[in-house]
Amino acid sequence: MGEIRIIGTAHVSQHSVDEVQQAIDEWQPDVVAIELDQGRYLALKQQQKNPEIEDILQAKNFTQLLVQWILAYIQRRIGMDVGVEPGAEMKAAINAAEERQVKLALIDRDIRVTLHRFWASMSLFEKFKMFYALIGSIAVADKTGDLIDIEELKKENVVEAAMEEFYKYSPRGAMALIGERDAYMSHHLIRLGSANERVLAVVGAGHRKGIEQYLQNPATLPPFDSLTSQMKSRPWGLIFGIVVTAIFGLLLLAIVFSGVGTEVLLQALVYWVLIHGVLTFVFTLLAGGHPISGLVGFVVSPLSSLHPLIAAGWFSAIAEAKIRKPRGSDIKKIMEAESIMEMRTIPLFKVVLVAALANVGSSIGTFAYFIFIFPILGIDPNVILGDGFANMWSAITGLFGQ
Incomplete structure (x- = not known):
């Protein structure tokens, strides 16, 4: 089993961008694993094909789309206020890996599967609470970013407190959005670690602790298939x-x-x-x-x-x-x-x-x-x-x- 190093980043942090570039230069990993799926990778590279409007209308998942867009807007707005493009650290990892001809691995679950399981897992009460929280988050995001200290938010005790609060606020939603993805990415990292000596994983700070726990105790990982199957919505x-x-x-x-x-x-x-x-x-x-x-x-x-x-x-x-x-x-x-x-x-x-x-x-x-x-x-x-x-x-x- 090769060595796996994990960098916990903030998606709108210049320090995270610098940290990723420095780690690749100094440690020279065999593979750089990033918290992206194929769709988001292509979008970040601006190579994603435009979807057909008919497909969007036929899917009828309008509420899930709104949630996805509003979450992206909140993250982008904070990034605008602190002067860093959302996902800049992922883009830096991609560019650095390509320049040094280091293998790149996409280890995150398809965003469509995650959103489906996120929405299907939540109770009606949790969905109402989520919308209330989103409205409040939009109001905060539209204010000046001078009061936001991104590096303070990355500190381990702050991240853990935020994760605990999320699990209290919406246990099922947090499991689909955080816990299941921790397990999914851990499965991929273990596979990469068995085939490479040095694996550098670039993930959001909120995923770091969960992934580290799974890597230390692989026997606790849920079956991979259980993380990708379509979850039946509550009727x-x-x-x-x-x-x-x-x-x-x-x-x-x-x-x-x-x-x-x-x-x-x-x-x-x-x-x-x-x-x-x-x-x-x-x-x-x-x-x-x-x-x-x-x-x-x-x-x-x-x-x-x-x-x-x-x-x-x-x-x-x-x-x-x-x-x-x-x-x-x-x-x-x-x-x-x-x-x-x-x-x-x-x-x-x-x-x-x-x-x-x-x-x-x-x-x-x-x-x-x-x-x-x-x-x-x-x-x-x-x-x-x-x-x-x-x-x-x-x-x-x-x-x-x-």
């Missing part, structure tokens, strides 16, 4: 959709059997359409969407809210894409945007944001409907539910009794 969306449909159906039946009249039934149906449609329309406009996209959401939302496998945002996004005509090159523009407002002017970002916020509007509509429908109709819920279900039960028992 909360499906369950929620089925429950909503069932409650709405029972509510209509209760109104029918309560004897309050068809006018109340029609009003309940009309308000279902209006509440969902209006909120979806408003949230589409808040995302910067075209009014036509909002109208599509208005029409689809009352129906999609009753179907657990479709979402209003998908249809609004398709309409928005037809109008804005995003291109694959928009990805690069999003990655280079210097503010959230600039990102909002890019067609592809607007399409994805429309999809996400239209879904939020539709979901809020469902909760608002069940909370406010009885006051809106001006009727006593005890009459509807009590008499309605009692009469319904009598009708059922009478039917089967015959």
Whole structure:
């Protein structure tokens, strides 16, 4: 087994760039292993092909895309404030290895797999907390970077405290984003160490301790296949959709059997359409969407809210894409945007944001409907539910009794 040295870096630190270059020059490793996958490597080298817009729309992972872009923006913004391009230390490692004709190894997991497992592993509550934290992080990132000491953040006690806080804040998300990648990169480093005398690993400071522990105790590593398999998403969306449909159906039946009249039934149906449609329309406009996209959401939302496998945002996004005509090159523009407002002017970002916020509007509509429908109709819920279900039960028992 060869010697493996690990450099824990900050992705926006000039000191990390210098440290990587110095280590390669002085130690002269046989291979330089970097915390990148093939996609991010090509993006860093500006050799990545633009994705097809149709593929992005068909994947329907709009929320995951937003999370990825916002995280990248926060990192880039901090880098702009401290005068260092995000990933500069990785680029320095690549350039130094190529100049010295040292082998280069990409040891990180495919970002698409990581994001899928990250999103699928988190509970609904963790996702809400994550969005709240992201909004706060954007506000911090948009402030001056003079208060940010990157080298202080790299200190071991600070890194450990941050990792512990992350695991407390979102245990499943932290495992997918940090713990699993520690294990994945450790598998690759052990393989590289068995074939080379000196391996220099360049990874983020947050991964260093986890990787070192796995290298010291390889028997504790989880099977490699378990780190790359597709994780089944928790079917909360499906369950929620089925429950909503069932409650709405029972509510209509209760109104029918309560004897309050068809006018109340029609009003309940009309308000279902209006509440969902209006909120979806408003949230589409808040995302910067075209009014036509909002109208599509208005029409689809009352129906999609009753179907657990479709979402209003998908249809609004398709309409928005037809109008804005995003291109694959928009990805690069999003990655280079210097503010959230600039990102909002890019067609592809607007399409994805429309999809996400239209879904939020539709979901809020469902909760608002069940909370406010009885006051809106001006009727006593005890009459509807009590008499309605009692009469319904009598009708059922009478039917089967015959």
